[in-house]
Amino acid sequence: MEMTGAKILMECLLEQGVDLVFGYPGGTILNVYDELYHYRDRITHILTAHEQGASHAADGYARSTGKVGVCLATSGPGATNLTTGIATAYMDSSPVVFITCNVTQNLIGRDAFQEVDITGIAMPITKCTYLVRDVNNLADTVREAFAIARSGRPGPVLIDIVKNVTAEKAEYEPLPREEHIHSGRLANLIRRARTSSLKMPEPNQEDVNKLVEMIAQSKKPMLICGGGVVRSRSHEEFREFARRIDAPVAITLMGAGGIAGRDPLATGMIGMHGSKASNMACDGCDLLIAVGCRFSDRVALKPATFARQAKIVHIDIDRAEINKNVETDHHIIGNAKQVLALLNQKVPQYDHSEWKEYVFSFPTETAYDENPNHLTPKQILHTIARLCPDDTIVSTDVGQHQMWAIQHFHFDYPGQLLTSGGFGTMGFGLGAAIGAKLGNPDKTVIHIAGDGCFRMNSNELSTEEFYKTPVITFVFNNHRLGMVRQWQELIYENRFSQTTTERGPDFVKLADANGLKGRRVTTVEELEAAIQEALEEQKKGLGYVVDCTIEETELVRPMVNGGTHITEFLVN
Structure with missing residues (x-):
């Protein structure tokens, strides 16, 4: 059936299971908001006080639910007000689709009122950006954007639509998400997209076996729980793995919740403001296994001496993170949930009581001089x-x-x-x-x-x-x-x-x-x-x-x- 671009956008959002969006209207996106009025019983819109607030709200929604967040904004300053939120989502691998509208096609590149090259601006801080100039490409672009945002290492995607596309008409064929996954249509979309952003790498079995051998040889193993454990919702597999190898677990800022904070194996945060237990364990371990961790400068403050007595193993979905900040002795590329499940099938139960006794002789939490006359x-x-x-x-x-x-x-x-x-x-x-x-x-x-x-x-x-x-x-x-x-x-x-x-x-x-x-x-x-x-x-x-x-x-x-x-x- 024939629909305007704005209506196609609404139907595509429904295809993806979207029932909540955050945003702030403006001139170039008015056709979208006019159509959204007719969908208000199916898609709830939250009008924030500022576009940046909308970007963070969509991000918070995505992080807390595991779904893809959606944020709308107009061109020019409306779009640029999103950039801090886009970069925030990108750095923390949060799946958000940002949808902006630009000036009409005939005004692109002419410094029109509230025109800005938001796709160019956002390119370094997104998994992918799109400028939609043809209404016939809109539906597949939206489907592709959601697939990229949620697949592989999650992250933000930006779609910028020129205003005339939202008013022009094209044939729209419904393609519910549950159907196009099974029909093979999504596979065709993925092949046209950035494959590195979408591929879910299969863990190499030999790499898994090598880590199993390294664990068997270790007397003082240690784990780092990174944000990848949280994003992949692999907390149950991670906790089982930690218990099997009986290793202390340090937590990065983004890894909080990957293992319970009061778990007997948890040593607290690691790094610049890490606990003494975490930092001393990192310095004394003979095997350090980091799961979904970027080894940022707040964790590996001095890469040359980080875990200097240990063999370092990195498990991560993103090959680009391997050896980026810290040189590793071994790595496994793959989704944390899948890699940990394979390891749990092969790793026997270990007992490292003596090593844990040393680690937990250091405090896992800072003590304060409590005073009833003021708050700490x-x-x-x-x-x-x-x-x-x-x-x-x-x-x-x-x-x-x-x-x-x-x-x-x-x-x-x-x-x-x-x-x-x-x-x-x-x-x-x-x-x-x-x-x-x-x-x-x-x-x-x-x-x-x-x-x-x-x-x-x-x-x-x-x-x-x-x-x-x-x-x-x-x-x-x-x-x-x-x-x-x-x-x-x-x-x-x-x-x-x-x-x-x-x-x-x-x-x-x-x-x-x-x-x-x-x-x-x-x-x-x-x-x-x-x-x-x-x-x-x-x-x-x-x-x-x-x-x-x-x-x-x-x-x-x-x-x-x-x-x-x-x-x-x-x-x-």
Whole structure:
């Protein structure tokens, strides 16, 4: 049947099982929004306060549900406002399809009003970009984009559609996803796409057998749980593997939830702000197996001496990650779930009690001088964990509060922690929390922010209130850009340049201005009362802001300076 491009787009979204999109309209995408009006009973649109908030909301939805997120924006500044969100999703392998519309074909390249080459801009930060100039290609382009976003190593894809295509007509043949998978039509689409983005590499059996032999020879094995375990939802296979080889497990920031934070084998985070147990184990092990880990500069701070006594094995779906940052002794290319399942079939039960006793002689969590007269980060997080449901989803921004959250909250399942680990995006948290709440309406969702970050995304409180999407925001408020200040204190001889934020707004009043309740707290007792009130507000569909006053001198501990050996702790 013949349809306009805008209607074809709606039908293709339904084919992919999309029932929720985030976005912000504008001139060039008006035909799409006009058609979306007719589909409002089947596709819910969330209008955010800013395009960046929409991008993070789609990302948070994708991370927490395992589905593909969808975000819409207009041309020019609307499209460029998405770029931070696109890069955030790309660095953390989150499947989001971004759909923008550009000026009409006859104006492309003429510097028309709100024209920008968004496909060119986004090319380095996406798996694939498309500029759709022919309405006859639109349906297959959308199908292909979703296939690329979810296949192989997941990630964002951008489709830019010139405005006239959304108005022009073409024949549309329905192709439900469950049908075209079996019909072979999807295979044809994949062959036309970037095969490296779509292929699911089959693990080499000889590579698996070699690792089995290396494990048999090891006396002091160690595992790193990376983001690939979370993205592939291979947590059950990973936990079985860890128990079989009886090895301590360190967690990267993106690997939180791949193994339960309180698992007896978990040593806590590894790297710059890693626990002593994790970093000392890395330095002392004789076999290091990293699963779905990029060996970023926050983990392998000094690659030349990283795990210097160990044979290093890397399991990853993306061949480009192998030997990129750390030279390995062996690697297996493949989906973590599949590789771990093969290993679990071949690896017998081991006992490394003596090695574990050494590793766990070091602390897995930082101790603080608890003081009833002021709040510490650990007190705040342990109180939240004690009073909120066990399956609470936690979204963070970036900075000290982010590190404290992974150190002290203890995440139990994939998608429970939503954080910008690769790109380090301040302002990610609230949008991501809104997306997670919409994707998981029966779960409590909290947002952990610093006062600096919250200034960047607090405009989305209006979105939260309007759509009755209750998120509980906890602001770790030290009136400082805390992580930058920490570096200034420890490395820059206390030259505190432009990191003091003793200014407005009053976050409690800001919550009230957006129709939400809030409370400022300075003690555990006050915090407990605020959380109880926030949970009651949640039942009414309303969010809440808790402004937690902490000391400006509070540090994330331990800390290892970048470029130094992993056990050279700058502060304990």
